[in-house]
Each structure stands twice: as structure tokens, then as C-alpha cells.
Amino acid sequence: MANFSQIKAIAFDLDGTLIDSVPDLAAATRAALQELNLPLCTQDQVRSWVGNGAEMLMRRALSFALNTAVSDERLAACMPRFMYFYQQNLQQHSRLYDDVERVLQQLYAAGYQLAIVTNKPYEFTVPLLEAFKLNGYFSIVLGGDSLLKMKPDPMPLTHILQQWQLEPEQLLMVGDSKNDILAAKAAGIASIGLTYGYNYGEDIGLSSPTVVCEQFNEISGLLDVSAESMEQ
Template identity: 50%
Template sequence: MTEMFKGVTAIAFDLDGTLVDSVPDLTVACAESLQEQGLPRCSEASVRSWVGNGAEMLIRRALAWALDDQPSEMQVSEALSAFKRHYEANLTGNSRLYPGVSDTLTRLGERGYRLALITNKPYQFVPPLLESLGIDAHFEVVFGGDSLPEKKPSPLPLLHLCQQWQLPPQQLLMVGDSRNDVDAAHAAKAASVALTYGYNHGEPVEDSQPSLVLDNFETLLAYLPAKTEETIQND
């Protein structure tokens, strides 16, 4: 198992559905924004099937459900503005780390891996959420969905990270829970790990053909041994 990612020296993580279950707080913000538009409130189960492509797509899906039709751009703009306001006010109320996340991030850092966060969530929400969960110090670099001109499934965030860290993509591992993460890794020619417990619109994440599929976050440790200085230089 420890040979599978032998050349990897850096790991990029997705956030929602990978490190944290944020759907309870996203649901509150989404439901409140719909209610402001005079529309029915959505359920947590529905939001779980809508998340994964950034805030705007979440709102487009919520409006399409509530209207039983495609929303106008004005409706999207108004609902998105309301959503951001409500989400900022309810950012950390019920969001929780998945089991083993904090300890695993700590141990990966101790093993010599450089850690980054690449999420499609708007950047304004990311630092306060990471800080509230106590995992902000693990990441050298954090990209939100609006940090660069393109977001996942575009490979741009991964390639930009590789350029910033002066790494070939073959030394980067993308860890996420959805097709967006795996497709971005494929396009960047990086390895990928897909976690089965996250948000992938009801589609089995293994259908995206990641390098490895895991049911538990802490199992990553079995595939990522300590990186010695000599190993890093040889890679």
C-alpha cells in the first residue's frame, strides 16, 4: 500500500464533503434565502444532493426545485445575495469535521507532506470555517472557488498550486469526495483519492475512476508513509 503514492510530496484537499459536513449550515442559509423570495424552504436531504459546484450552482438548483422551472438571472442574483448573508451568519453553527480528519492532517504534516486546500466554496467563507474547526494551521495554501479564474473540475487550481510550489503534478495528490475533484486531478495529471461519504449528487464516486477509493479519511495514513529529506530529493 505504501508504494501506491510513492512520488507524492504534497496533498490538496477538498473541503465540503471531504473534511467537513457543512450541509446543516448550508441548509439553513439556503432555506432562509428561498423564504425571502416567497418560496418554500428546502430540506437538508435536498441540499445534500445539490452541493458540490459552488454557491451559485447550489442556489440555481434550489431555485429550480422551488419554482419547478429554471430561474431568471435576477432571481439567482437576489437569492445568492441572501444566501451569502445568511450563510455568513450561520457559518459554523452545525458544521462538523468528519471522523479522524484533525488527527490525520496533523500526522500527514508530521510525515513531511505539504498540505493545501482547494474548494469551490467562495473564499470569504473558508478561513473563518477552517479556524472555527481548528484546522486552519495545517494548510500552507487555500484556494476558494473564486480565488482563480476557474474552479474544479478545471485543473487550473491544481496546476496553479504546482506552479506556486514548483512541483510536477505527479507529486501532487488530490483528495476529495466528488467527480469535480477526480476530474480536476485527471486533467492535471495528478493522482486522486475519492472518499465515499461525501457529496457526489447520488453518483458512486468510484465511477469517476480515481486512483483510490476510501470509506474512511484516516485510512489515508496507510498509503502515505513519512517522507524523509532523501526521499523528497529523489522524487
């Protein structure tokens, strides 16, 4: 069993970790392709493409539809329309995963500092957190465009270490993708890999997180937060 006794702060991924946002991302992706009279992708395909930010999602969708590599110019021309359609579909079909709000309430009440570290553009991250009434738990929110680099680069996590004046052993990364685990390893911090999210069809265990969890509520036991506090 991993020892998380020194943890003071927790950084959470968003898509595939706290929120299942693929249905809305798929709707926006399909709308952008339809406007270009291109073949439409499926929701399952979008689920396998999510994780490296909005531009990479659309690059993968366009490459699929055109059956060829996509130029930077063509991608740049398409992105405003994808962003528009996603803004229209931001919270139509997305949902919280089981126990997310309850466990966040518990961790917040226990005094942990909480952050969001996602590759989703910041302009979509904050409204999505607000829509699910999660924004009050997080004192740092980093989108994929908030800093010069995003996961799997460690920059967002080292930024949090600096902002909160933490040692690496005091910060924990929780995510569903190898990008989360690689970023944590590069930053020298512990990680929890969740099996239920989006990881390009790969077993999250292959990335060797500190701990693998099948359910979000397992985090409570790992951090030794009492069951009583969950019921309050």
C-alpha cells in the first residue's frame, strides 16, 4: 500500500477523471466535420482521441475524415468552428462520475489544497466546473493553454509546487491518462491512475502510477479520510 501520509495537495485531471465530457466533445467534433462535408466520426472514436488538448482532438478527427495527415493551416482554419460548436455543447450531455462531488467535499473539508490540471482549454474548463458546482473546491485551475506547456510535460505540476511552496512528496496527481502519470513522474510526485476514463484504449497500469484505482471513492481510503466525514 502506498504511503500518502505527507500529501498536502492534490491535482486532478478533468475529462475522464471528474467528468465524462466525451458526449459533448463528440457532438462538437461531428458538427465541425459536418460543416466541412466530411465523414463523421463516432463517439467511441472521440473517446480514444481525447487527452492532448482541443487542437490534437481536431487534428485526429480531420486525419480520420480525410484519411491523410492534416496541415497546420487546415487545422487552424477548422479550430474556431470546433470551439464554437463545443461552446454550444459544453454541458448538454456531460456528467460527473460516481462519488466525485462527495469525495471532493470530503477532501476539501479535511484541509487538502485542490487544483485542476487539464489539457482542456481554460475558457471551457471554468464554465464546466461552474456548471457542475465544483469550482469552489479548487484554488488553482490550469487549462491546457494556461502555461507554455501542458501534460505530459511536468510544467503545470511544477507550477503548483512553486505556487503552494510544496515539496514533491506533498503533491499528488489524480488522472485517467498516461499524460497524467508521465507528468507526475517527470515532476517527481506520486500519482493515482483511474481505470474508467480515457487512455487511448490502453491499460492505465502500463504507465505505472503509484496506485491504480477502479473507482473514484477509493481515493478516500488511500488518503485515510474518515467515512464519517463523507456522510456529513
